Amino acid sequence: MPPAMRDKITIHSKAVVPQDAELKGDITIGAGTIVHPKATIFAAAGPIVIGSGCIIEEAVILVNRRKEVMRIGDDNLFEVGCRVESPSIGNMNTISARARVHHTVRISSYCFIGAGCLLVPTEDEVLEEYTAVYGPSAERRVWSGRGRLQEADLRRKHADYLKEMLPKFNRLRRGDGT
């Protein structure tokens, strides 16, 4: 990237970010967000701002290739090995394992992207709320949203558990400010 982004990493005191996670560029991580070791967050051109309560698992790659801020909302789950370059992500989305989302897709809220789905449209588009993408050919449908409270509850418990366990086996990283 031409003008190399200066690393400026801000991590909320209640977030869990191990030193093994690779962070590059201007990154802000919100309260209660869990980043697993060996995840990569790469703010190549513009900054990345991650909200609260997100879970970013191993081998996840988040990249911002655009100049604007890449905003990731709250309570999103990025499963093992997914790669997301989408410039904006709302709340309560699930990106399943090994899915790949191109920078032309903006994700609203409550979306679900199935395992291994490739979302690489050539033109910019926004995934409506409650969109489910599934199957080998990345078919789409709109789900009813029934069961989302239980899912949110489960996600919260998932994050609580990780918040307790991850620091036991990993050195945590603190933000630049502290």
Added chain:
Amino acid sequence: MSASIEYYCPCLAESPHPPPPHLASSSYSFHPLHNLYFCEECDAVRCNRCVLMEVSGYFCPNCLFEVPSASVRAEKNRCARNCFNCPICRNTLSVVASDPEAGDGRMSPVVSTTLGEPPFFLFCNNCRWDSAEIGITFEKPTGLAAQLQKFEDSAPEALEFEHLKEHFEPYLRASSSALPATAAHSHHHVNPITAAASSALARDVPGVGKYNPLSRSRVGRDKNAGKQEIPDYKSRVEIGTLGALGAGGGNSDVEFMRRLEDMSEVAKLEQRWVNSWTASLRSSDLKPLRIPLQVKKSKRCPACRHILIKPEQKSQSVRYKIKLVAANYLPAIHVSLPHAIAAMELMKRSSTLNKSLSSTVDDPSVSGLIPGKTYAFHLAFTNPLYDPIQVRLKKVQPVPVPSADADPEKARRVPFQVSLPTAAFGIAAFAEAWEYEDEEDMFGQDDDDLDMDGHGMATKDGRGKTRAVGVVERRANTTVVSGEVIITKEARGNIRFNMLVSYTYRSDDAEPAEENEDGTPSRSHAVNKAPEMKNFSFYTVVDLGAVVRREGSRSELES
């Protein structure tokens, strides 16, 4: 890999010799080794086409419940417990509870209830379909099929089917009692499930004359007499009104298609054809389907009726009580082309950067054979027996491939020449310990073996390629021999040739085996040595892959 080998099962042919491999029909006679069985009594290879199959038990592939055969028909061959397929994506559905009633804020601060609330519904984890979308909910999370039964049974199609069955029931009963003895004595030792199934198949269908060449006229008259007894069937619904019920066809569908706005409103063909009868076009009408049951099959030898395969009764178990597979009797053969492997290695090394490996592996220009060249190929024989065996190979001369465009003289020429090692070579016995040994240890050992081996030493030509016919490598219970194929300029298509493999082994049983039984490859006594040696031979077809035409390969490389 493009090179492969398949084994011959003589069940389709009258002669013991396999059909020439360039005929398209020959593929039905050749099978991969892992699909074949071996009958010890007949001393012959059996394939899935010739064995007798019997149902040994029904089970649900999802919950692994063993369904008693008596209730299979009543449950319409589907799981009657909690197993359903998603109507959209065929994934297995799970039962979930509804969300607790909470203020519709973005997220209630504490949702501590792990258990949801009563209206339960089916939920697909793959595509997020849920049964509440089509109005199916349950009061309790168990016995869902029973709860759905009333929907299912009240469907007009199901009612119609029941009605039809009821209508023909008295007639069926009368005709089945008329011929009880004929079906019974043809199955000597067949288990009751199979007997029931085959007698159901053999039962006369009312109105359809039974095919019975001997007593045809008499039976036909009987049927005609019987037919008069059944009154005409009156359908419950008029044909025309079926369209209105959403059962497909008619103006309502046309109207629906005309107003279509979104492709996903139409149920796809693969979503509809699992239904037993015509279903509605709308995807909103798709219902969750109970999961179809599966069976465990046991297999018998067609000649002597001995059991070749008998699975354990429990559906959770993947073991067999009896398992006579050919892989335990015949040496496993693996074909490889050294030049293709070398090319692949090179590609792998060069393509680690751009990661286009998957495309290069299938690329015929890499592993393909070029006309007018000579290639070596390796056959790795692995001995499954606990005794060492002696193997002798014999090729069946390839037949010229008749081609349409070439002139007859050209076509008569043999497209390729194969040379195989003619001397017999030994393969060491199988021992469990070898399974655990290090690869490297075995490599050290085979060098010594090679020196001891007298015939067919590998020689290296100027370019460092092994170009020889004979034993190349020996380790554990595997012996690799090398052959050579000379491809003529006119060759095209796949290089396939038949190979007769015969091997000598020490027999365990002392009783003298019966002599050649109608031409199947069978054991015959070798010269009587102290341990009785026996001989078994089988045919295989070796496929060395496709011949690439030069101009074709060049254009492929350019594109």
